[in-house]
Amino acid sequence: MDKRTVMKLALDWKDPPYVPWNINLTIPAEEKLQAHYPGKDLEDVLQNHMVNVGYDIYFFHDIGNDCVQDLFGVVWDRSIDKDIGVVKGQVLKEPTLKGYNFPDPLASIVYAEVPGKLEKFADRYRVFGIGFSLYERAWTMRSMQTLLMDFYDNPHFVHELLNCIADYNIAQIKEILKYDIDAVMFGDDWGQQRGLQMGPKLWHEFIYPVLKRMYGVVVEAGKKVFIHSCGDVDELFDDLVGIGLNCFNPFQPEVMDVSVLIPQYRGRLAFYGGMSTQKTLPYGTVDDVRREAQKLLGLGKEGGYIFSPAHDVPKDVSLENILGFIDEVQHQPGFVNQS
Amino acid sequence: MDSLLQQIYEGVVTGSVDAVQTNVQGALEKGIRPKEILDGGLVSAMAEVGRRFENGEYFVPDMLISARAMQAGMTMLKPHLLEEKVAASGRVAIGSVKGDLHDIGKNLVGMMLEGAGFEVLDLGVDVAPEKFVDTADKVDIIALSSLLTTTMGSMKTTIQALKDAGKRSKVKVIIGGAPVTEAYAEEIEADGYAPDASRSVTLTKVLLRVN
Numbered sequence: 001m002d003k004r005t006v007m008k009l010a011l012d013w014k015d016p017p018y019v020p021w022n023i024n025l026t027i028p029a030e031e032k033l034q035a036h037y038p039g040k041d042l043e044d045v046l047q048n049h050m051v052n053v054g055y056d057i058y059f060f061h062d063i064g065n066d067c068v069q070d071l072f073g074v075v076w077d078r079s080i081d082k083d084i085g086v087v088k089g090q091v092l093k094e095p096t097l098k099g100y101n102f103p104d105p106l107a108s109i110v111y112a113e114v115p116g117k118l119e120k121f122a123d124r125y126r127v128f129g130i131g132f133s134l135y136e137r138a139w140t141m142r143s144m145q146t147l148l149m150d151f152y153d154n155p156h157f158v159h160e161l162l163n164c165i166a167d168y169n170i171a172q173i174k175e176i177l178k179y180d181i182d183a184v185m186f187g188d189d190w191g192q193q194r195g196l197q198m199g200p201k202l203w204h205e206f207i208y209p210v211l212k213r214m215y216g217v218v219v220e221a222g223k224k225v226f227i228h229s230c231g232d233v234d235e236l237f238d239d240l241v242g243i244g245l246n247c248f249n250p251f252q253p254e255v256m257d258v259s260v261l262i263p264q265y266r267g268r269l270a271f272y273g274g275m276s277t278q279k280t281l282p283y284g285t286v287d288d289v290r291r292e293a294q295k296l297l298g299l300g301k302e303g304g305y306i307f308s309p310a311h312d313v314p315k316d317v318s319l320e321n322i323l324g325f326i327d328e329v330q331h332q333p334g335f336v337n338q339s
Numbered sequence: 340m341d342s343l344l345q346q347i348y349e350g351v352v353t354g355s356v357d358a359v360q361t362n363v364q365g366a367l368e369k370g371i372r373p374k375e376i377l378d379g380g381l382v383s384a385m386a387e388v389g390r391r392f393e394n395g396e397y398f399v400p401d402m403l404i405s406a407r408a409m410q411a412g413m414t415m416l417k418p419h420l421l422e423e424k425v426a427a428s429g430r431v432a433i434g435s436v437k438g439d440l441h442d443i444g445k446n447l448v449g450m451m452l453e454g455a456g457f458e459v460l461d462l463g464v465d466v467a468p469e470k471f472v473d474t475a476d477k478v479d480i481i482a483l484s485s486l487l488t489t490t491m492g493s494m495k496t497t498i499q500a501l502k503d504a505g506k507r508s509k510v511k512v513i514i515g516g517a518p519v520t521e522a523y524a525e526e527i528e529a530d531g532y533a534p535d536a537s538r539s540v541t542l543t544k545v546l547l548r549v550n
Contacts, residue, residue, distance in 0.1 A: 086440040198399065316492075
């Protein structure tokens with residue numbers, strides 16, 4: 001059985017032969033693992049089950065001084081955090097889109113690597129990732145603090161901005177549907193360590209209707225909908241399932257009860273993530289890591305679960321701990337390493 | 340409570356800059372003492388904002404607009420408070436630790452502390468331990484913020500730098516941020532941990548024995 005089929009069974013809660021996994025690494029963690037496997041392709045080491053033919057943040061060009069600029073015009077300072085960076089300045093200084101031109105959603109750079117990736121990872125589940133897909137895209141353009149106040153100060157502007165971002169994404173979704181993909185994964189962090197950043201009332205007023213529109217396009221095409229949203233957001237699951245969500249990531253164990261949620265949403269929502277990147281991976285022993293991985297694999301054995309650390313593995317995780325969970329997932333009965 | 344103070348209070352709680360400015364001006368013209376306007380209007384309103392945040396009635400946008408309204412009133416009051424030699428409840432230096440460029444959590448804590456009557460010295464983001472050490476003689480509390488597990492170590496480094504400089508006993512150190520826990524605060528020998536901006540006020544008051 002190929003990885004794509006195992007993923008489909010897991011997402012549909014149909015007793016997969018083993019729990020599939022998908023592990024992403026930050027640059028420092030990748031360097032650590034690569035040093036352990038010199039000359040080896042890490043794709044062969046990780047044996048991931050998904051291929052992402054989209055993007056996590058967007059496409060950048062270097063503008064010097066450790067800064068990059070994305071196609072929306074947002075400047076990111078990567079002097080410290082080399083993976084994501086921190087937004088610098090404000091593309092939309094005033095609460096208006098007058099004078100601002102969105103980039104071309106159909107720019108060839110977005111799709112240039114799609115055929116090659118689909119061919120190279122033909123046995124994997126195909127996901128088109130749209131990172132920073134709504135609220136996050138908006139705050140990168142307007143600054144987080146300003147956008148959060150705009151919800152009250154300039155509600156018409158916020159509605160307009162979010163809908164323009166959605167139109168942009170929908171144009172990309174319609175284009176990617178021309179390829180043989182399985183799912184669209186939206187990325188948009190709404191949570192904080194406790195509760196939603198903007199609270200449920202503003203989320204329902206501003207975010208929900210736009211999500212419904214974006215998810216609707218994916219659902220109508222018969223594809224699965226994934227969302228990556230960091231933080232304590234499980235209060236939204238029923239609403240999200242109602243508009244077509246199939247799989248939730250990153251499933252952080254520090255902010256939600258993974259052992260309660262998997263059975264609670266049996267048959268309705270699958271989970272992807274779950275391995276602690278705030279506690280166990282950076283601070284636990286390799287035995288702690290193995291125990292937590294085994295527990296998660298046990299919870300997902302009947303389906304509805306894709307194993308992964310709840311974030312790209314950060315730089316403060318030891319090599320031993322990385323090797324620990326890789327070993328656990330790859331020694332599941334039913335998995336045959338064909339590389 | 341005087342109706343003007345009540346309106347200042349309502350203005351802060353609902354985040355109305357105009358209402359706060361108009362009524363602070365009115366209160367000053369009416370001869371209400373600046374300290375009374377501060378405590379009865381601004382500080383008590385921010386305490387209510389904090390209470391609503393802790394109870395899940397208010398969220399970050401609500402806190403931000405309330406803090407903005409409070410700051411508008413504070414700007415008008417400051418010269419009068421100085422004139423009357425009204426001292427702040429305490430001085431707090433705050434910053435995101437070395438290696439951490441995130442600021443919204445740190446800003447919220449700063450706003451809430453200011454709204455509780457503390458003087459806040461914002462050192463910004465990516466603050467080197469030495470810079471915190473330099474402020475130790477001027478403040479009562481040093482507040483350290485970190486969003487990431489990868490930068491939490493700078494909290495420990497900062498506390499060690501205070502010890503090395505012989506200044507640890509001069510200040511209280513409090514910490515906070517998404518991955519930070521009470522246990523971590525104990526481990527690195529911080530004086531306290533607050534899980535959110537509102538509770539950083541309670542913690543600061545307890546440590547400084549301020550009502």
